[in-house]
Amino acid sequence: MLTSDMKKENKQNEIEGSLFMTSKGIGFVSAEGLKQDIEIGPAYLNTGLHGDRVKVRLFPHIDGKRPSGEVVEILHRERMRFVGTLKEESGVFFVITDNPRMYADIILPPNEIKGISSGDKVYVKIARWDDPKENPVGELIKRIGKAGLNETEMEAIVLERGFDTSFPVAVEKEADLLPSAISKEEIDTRRDMRSTLTFTIDPKDAKDFDDALSFKKISEHEFEVGVHIADVSHFVRENTALDTEALKRATSIYLVDRTIPMLPERLSNDLCSLRPNEDRLAFSAIFTITKDATIKKEWFGKTVIHSAKRFTYEDAQALLDAPDGSALSSALEMVRDIARHLRKKRFEKGAIDFDSTEVRFELDQEGKPIAIHTKPRLETNKLIEEWMLLANKRVAEFIGKKDEHAAKAFLYRIHDLPNEEKIQELGLFLKTLGYTLKHENGKVKSKDINALLAQAQGTAEEALINMATLRSMAKAIYSTDNIGHYGLAFEHYTHFTSPIRRYPDTLVHRLLSKYLGGERVSEKELANFRSVADYASRMEQTATDAERASIKYKQTEYMSERVGDTFDATITGVTEWGIYAETTATKSEGMIKLSSLKNDYYVLDEKHHVLRGQRTKKTYRLGDPIRIKVIGADIKRKTIDFVIV
Numbered sequence: 001m002l003t004s005d006m007k008k009e010n011k012q013n014e015i016e017g018s019l020f021m022t023s024k025g026i027g028f029v030s031a032e033g034l035k036q037d038i039e040i041g042p043a044y045l046n047t048g049l050h051g052d053r054v055k056v057r058l059f060p061h062i063d064g065k066r067p068s069g070e071v072v073e074i075l076h077r078e079r080m081r082f083v084g085t086l087k088e089e090s091g092v093f094f095v096i097t098d099n100p101r102m103y104a105d106i107i108l109p110p111n112e113i114k115g116i117s118s119g120d121k122v123y124v125k126i127a128r129w130d131d132p133k134e135n136p137v138g139e140l141i142k143r144i145g146k147a148g149l150n151e152t153e154m155e156a157i158v159l160e161r162g163f164d165t166s167f168p169v170a171v172e173k174e175a176d177l178l179p180s181a182i183s184k185e186e187i188d189t190r191r192d193m194r195s196t197l198t199f200t201i202d203p204k205d206a207k208d209f210d211d212a213l214s215f216k217k218i219s220e221h222e223f224e225v226g227v228h229i230a231d232v233s234h235f236v237r238e239n240t241a242l243d244t245e246a247l248k249r250a251t252s253i254y255l256v257d258r259t260i261p262m263l264p265e266r267l268s269n270d271l272c273s274l275r276p277n278e279d280r281l282a283f284s285a286i287f288t289i290t291k292d293a294t295i296k297k298e299w300f301g302k303t304v305i306h307s308a309k310r311f312t313y314e315d316a317q318a319l320l321d322a323p324d325g326s327a328l329s330s331a332l333e334m335v336r337d338i339a340r341h342l343r344k345k346r347f348e349k350g351a352i353d354f355d356s357t358e359v360r361f362e363l364d365q366e367g368k369p370i371a372i373h374t375k376p377r378l379e380t381n382k383l384i385e386e387w388m389l390l391a392n393k394r395v396a397e398f399i400g401k402k403d404e405h406a407a408k409a410f411l412y413r414i415h416d417l418p419n420e421e422k423i424q425e426l427g428l429f430l431k432t433l434g435y436t437l438k439h440e441n442g443k444v445k446s447k448d449i450n451a452l453l454a455q456a457q458g459t460a461e462e463a464l465i466n467m468a469t470l471r472s473m474a475k476a477i478y479s480t481d482n483i484g485h486y487g488l489a490f491e492h493y494t495h496f497t498s499p500i501r502r503y504p505d506t507l508v509h510r511l512l513s514k515y516l517g518g519e520r521v522s523e524k525e526l527a528n529f530r531s532v533a534d535y536a537s538r539m540e541q542t543a544t545d546a547e548r549a550s551i552k553y554k555q556t557e558y559m560s561e562r563v564g565d566t567f568d569a570t571i572t573g574v575t576e577w578g579i580y581a582e583t584t585a586t587k588s589e590g591m592i593k594l595s596s597l598k599n600d601y602y603v604l605d606e607k608h609h610v611l612r613g614q615r616t617k618k619t620y621r622l623g624d625p626i627r628i629k630v631i632g633a634d635i636k637r638k639t640i641d642f643v644i645v
Helices: 004-012 150-160 170-177 184-188 242-250 265-271 313-321 325-346 379-401 404-408 420-432 446-456 462-472 503-516 523-560
Strands: 014-022 028-030 038-040 051-060 069-076 081-089 091-099 106-108 120-128 137-146 198-200 209-216 220-230 279-290 295-306 308-314 359-363 368-376 411-412 477-479 566-574 580-584 588-592 600-606 609-612 620-621 627-636 641-644
Touching: 004 446, 014 038, 014 106, 014 198, 028 069, 038 051, 038 069, 038 150, 051 411, 081 106, 081 150, 081 404, 106 120, 120 150, 137 150, 137 265, 150 523, 170 242, 198 313, 198 325, 198 379, 220 295, 220 325, 220 379, 242 368, 242 503, 242 523, 279 379, 279 503, 295 379, 308 313, 313 379, 325 379, 368 523, 379 411, 379 503, 404 641, 420 462, 446 462, 462 566, 477 523, 503 523, 523 627, 523 641, 580 627, 588 627
Parallel strands: 106 137, 198 308, 588 641
Antiparallel strands: 014 028, 014 051, 028 038, 051 069, 081 091, 081 120, 091 106, 120 137, 198 209, 209 220, 220 279, 279 295, 359 368, 411 477, 566 580, 566 627, 580 588, 600 609, 609 620, 627 641
């Protein structure tokens, strides 16, 4: 029997924190005030899963060793639903999950396996897990399909990350009941922009158009340019099924071959989409602006617009390259010229110029990748980017400077200063490549980062330096506390321009509408905005993870058909077990095992990010160009194996 002193001692040895699992089945618990994470061995997890909030009892400390302990209570389960492949062994059916951090197979009882068979990909939830020595028992939520098929794997990626691939019936019904026609009464409450030349510029495969530009010449030196954003908040009202579902999703997800939208198609591809030759409701930022991008006047409010033309980025670029003298051609030229000045001013103020490369897949009818292309970054991409950045910035400035109440009760997009330790590490890494990053004990000015990126431009290591620098940056998030946006060099910034695909933008529209109408926001509403900001930031990261997983899957699938082929590549990582390299043409990353380098014994020089041969002194360094051959690709694990040619 425990005495009161023993109970007290046990309590003192207990901490609460979040459990992080590695793919090797070892857990680590981080808690506030602890210098080191607590290691939890596989035998002491006691059903704790990745992301769970747990109570841990600490083991007696041993000098020179990491503190360790065991999970004694699960305070909050982060997730209980998993995607995996059904297997059968000796009449027992179990699910091997896709999630590498889920260390236990999930048993499905006989009554749960109707209509499914071994080799199927399934979506299950843990119904019972009382004994850590036993496997968890699951319930079938959904049969996704046969493992390895494109439809199955794409849906699995989305479900695994907690997103739904279809809408509840009540949400679809609510969307279907929305009226198509815009009433005269509604138009009378808005600024009528239908006679002003308006157009959209979007990707070739875009189905929803949530932003448009309008153009009107006022004089030789002044122009009116409108940034018109789909008025989603007119259709998605607070406390409706549509609003609840949009908040739950928080964002659309863009996989290689499909979009999982935040809003039902009736809204995203119809009522809210700024389609050509149709009257549409918008929330607009309209600027009176000079050729050199000096803003003389601005207006924010609700409008009705009529787009005259739907451009793709390529169409608009072709017209800019070969102007035809039409009103659209002249408008495009002027908004491009002003955008160039906006961009120049932004970089003069210290905005960081990260020019990342995106890939586009060419798929056959079964969804198999037959080609991978890098997306060209046209001037029309930059043109649209600048006008959207301007609208986001000026809306945030308008609210931030309106009054103290509005400034605090708003949703900002913020980007913190880089972590000082990470910048110091980046500085050391860059030295190994022959570059110098100017900083003072990890404090770095954005103009010095730009100077570094400019120095690397056009070199073999450009992509690597861009990637390493980007990884040292903080992540941009949503917040009600404005600390500015370091990467863009803006004191005020928000997301106003994409409400079809981002819930925070819809919330910003509602807030802007309130403040334009002279309303105030209650403390209760403000507390809700804070929780929305945190939630939307997390969901954005999860959606990005899903998008990357779909790209990695298709790259692995593509390379699985090209075993034996050779490619130019760049070294992106060196470790004790091998070299990571990315192909130049397809941006597919694979690994070269150290054991495949037969001509020497290679040792890792961590400080200089180099593998060095003991006998030949040959080196493999981050950023080095190499020629590789594909020797294997594991589609299930999404891994590619290379050897150096």
